[in-house]
Amino acid sequence: MTSNTRVVVIGAGLAGVRLARRLGELGTPVTLIGDEEHRPYNRVLLAEVLAGRYSPDVIALPAPAELTRARVTGIDREARTVECADGSKIAYDRLVLATGSNPVLPPLRGLFTPDHVLPEGVHAFRTMDDCLGLSKAVRPGAKAVVIGGGLLGVSAARALAQRGAQVILAQQSERLMERQLDPNASQLVRRHLSELGVEVHTDLRVRDVRCVNGAVRSVEMADGYALDADLVVLACGVRPRAGLAWGAGIEVRKGIVVDDELRTSDPYIHAIGDCAQHDGNVYGLATPALEQAEVLAELLAGRATARYTGTRSLTRLTLPGQTAFDLAAFGETEALPGDDVVQLADATRGTYRKVVVRDDRLVGGVLVGELGTVGALARAWEGAEPLPDDGPLLHLLTNDGGS
Numbered sequence: 001m002t003s004n005t006r007v008v009v010i011g012a013g014l015a016g017v018r019l020a021r022r023l024g025e026l027g028t029p030v031t032l033i034g035d036e037e038h039r040p041y042n043r044v045l046l047a048e049v050l051a052g053r054y055s056p057d058v059i060a061l062p063a064p065a066e067l068t069r070a071r072v073t074g075i076d077r078e079a080r081t082v083e084c085a086d087g088s089k090i091a092y093d094r095l096v097l098a099t100g101s102n103p104v105l106p107p108l109r110g111l112f113t114p115d116h117v118l119p120e121g122v123h124a125f126r127t128m129d130d131c132l133g134l135s136k137a138v139r140p141g142a143k144a145v146v147i148g149g150g151l152l153g154v155s156a157a158r159a160l161a162q163r164g165a166q167v168i169l170a171q172q173s174e175r176l177m178e179r180q181l182d183p184n185a186s187q188l189v190r191r192h193l194s195e196l197g198v199e200v201h202t203d204l205r206v207r208d209v210r211c212v213n214g215a216v217r218s219v220e221m222a223d224g225y226a227l228d229a230d231l232v233v234l235a236c237g238v239r240p241r242a243g244l245a246w247g248a249g250i251e252v253r254k255g256i257v258v259d260d261e262l263r264t265s266d267p268y269i270h271a272i273g274d275c276a277q278h279d280g281n282v283y284g285l286a287t288p289a290l291e292q293a294e295v296l297a298e299l300l301a302g303r304a305t306a307r308y309t310g311t312r313s314l315t316r317l318t319l320p321g322q323t324a325f326d327l328a329a330f331g332e333t334e335a336l337p338g339d340d341v342v343q344l345a346d347a348t349r350g351t352y353r354k355v356v357v358r359d360d361r362l363v364g365g366v367l368v369g370e371l372g373t374v375g376a377l378a379r380a381w382e383g384a385e386p387l388p389d390d391g392p393l394l395h396l397l398t399n400d401g402g403s
Contacts, residue, residue, distance in 0.1 A: 007300055008033065008082060008090055010072050010244065011098030012040040015273030015289035019096060020064040022297035031090060032064055033082070035071040038128045043100075044286050046131045047152075050138075051159035056128060075248040077266055094268055094300060097245055097256060098293075101238035101274035101284060102126070106147065108219075110209040121216035122209060122232045125156050137231055140164030144231040145219050147206050149176040151317060153235035154189060158319050160233070161196045168199045168227055170206055170219075180315045180329040184345065184352055185366045191350070192325045240275045240282055255282040260307045262296045272296055279310055287313045312382050314374075325350075328374045331364030331381055332356055339363070344397050353397045360386045373397055 012034025045059040074083040103124040149171025175186040208220035240255035251265040255277030273289035288311035298306035314330040340357040351369030
């Protein structure tokens with residue numbers, strides 16, 4: 001690529017901003033397009049804004065100077081232009097889709113008004129506008145129902161409890177954060193939320209949202225039981241935002257399909273972050289998005305040796321309370337037959353450590369409470385090398401490796 005190649009990036013989230021900044025450092029001019037009115041921000045920290053710990057300015061990203069605020073409505077692949085809602089067109093030589101993801105809105109009766117908008121008091125929790133709307137609506141004593149017990153739902157429930165709301169967390173499956181945690185670790189998260197005053201219900205399916213004069217008043221469970229609600233927060237997961245790619249005839253499966261050079265089925269268009277599907281994986285996490293941005297910046301700047309081969313991503317969550325509650329999880333946290341497992345638990349201190357080893361390789365682990373060993377464990381897992389045979393597996397959980 002030449003220095004005057006026109007690179008256009010759609011999406012001013014973590015992935016898009018990191019890519020634009022890195023390209024700028026490498027001397028490649030870039031046009032970054034974002035459709036939110038706010039400064040680009042770190043979406044991972046929205047729960048801290050909702051909790052009142054951070055102001056929006058604190059989680060703002062250092063955006064490149066050239067940020068175009070526009071809503072892109074289409075891609076003309078033949079002319080190599082993107083079309084904006086105001087009728088303008090922006091030409092590109094290389095286009096990058098960093099469009100992120102949209103919240104999943106569950107199929108609940110009464111969820112939308114006749115105008116197809118969410119009723120007053122019902123909020124998704126994905127954008128800064130969602131966060132600010134919730135912050136304005138929540139008050140001490142308000143009855144809040146959070147639907148969804150994954151990472152986002154747990155974070156939202158904790159934040160609302162810190163703002164003084166009476167929070168009920170409704171999780172359809174049998175435990176919290178089931179994608180990341182094993183049953184023991186999940187139980188510790190539940191205990192911590194309960195200590196903050198959050199009432200947690202698992203195996204509970206919400207069926208209906210009841211409104212009066214356009215404002216939510218209660219949610220009804222599948223068994224007919226109703227929960228009073230001044231606020232309802234939808235934390236039911238996210239879905240890749242791939243509509244632009246789909247409309248342009250680019251291959252989309254779970255997300256926008258990309259190869260090891262993060263190219264889509266159109267060689268002049270790339271995709272990174274939550275919207276991208278690489279080797280069958282849609283990560284939906286910050287670390288893979290940032291790694292993809294770094295690799296693509298190298299490629300677009302003419303460093304042809306760069307390739308993206310996937311990310312082994314570790315999940316970390318801190319839940320502040322009277323005592324800080326930290327957890328980290330990576331890989332496969334539940335063992336298969338024949339795996340070796342070592343667990344250390346201290347019920348009094350609320351700490352729990354577990355590693356899963358298969359064929360002398362660390363394939364997963366979870367730590368709750370004290371995370372002193374997480375650095376050494378993550379390095380052993382990411383390296384996927386045979387573990388040394390000069391000590392017992394217990395060594396993995398008790399030696400912090402200098403981290």
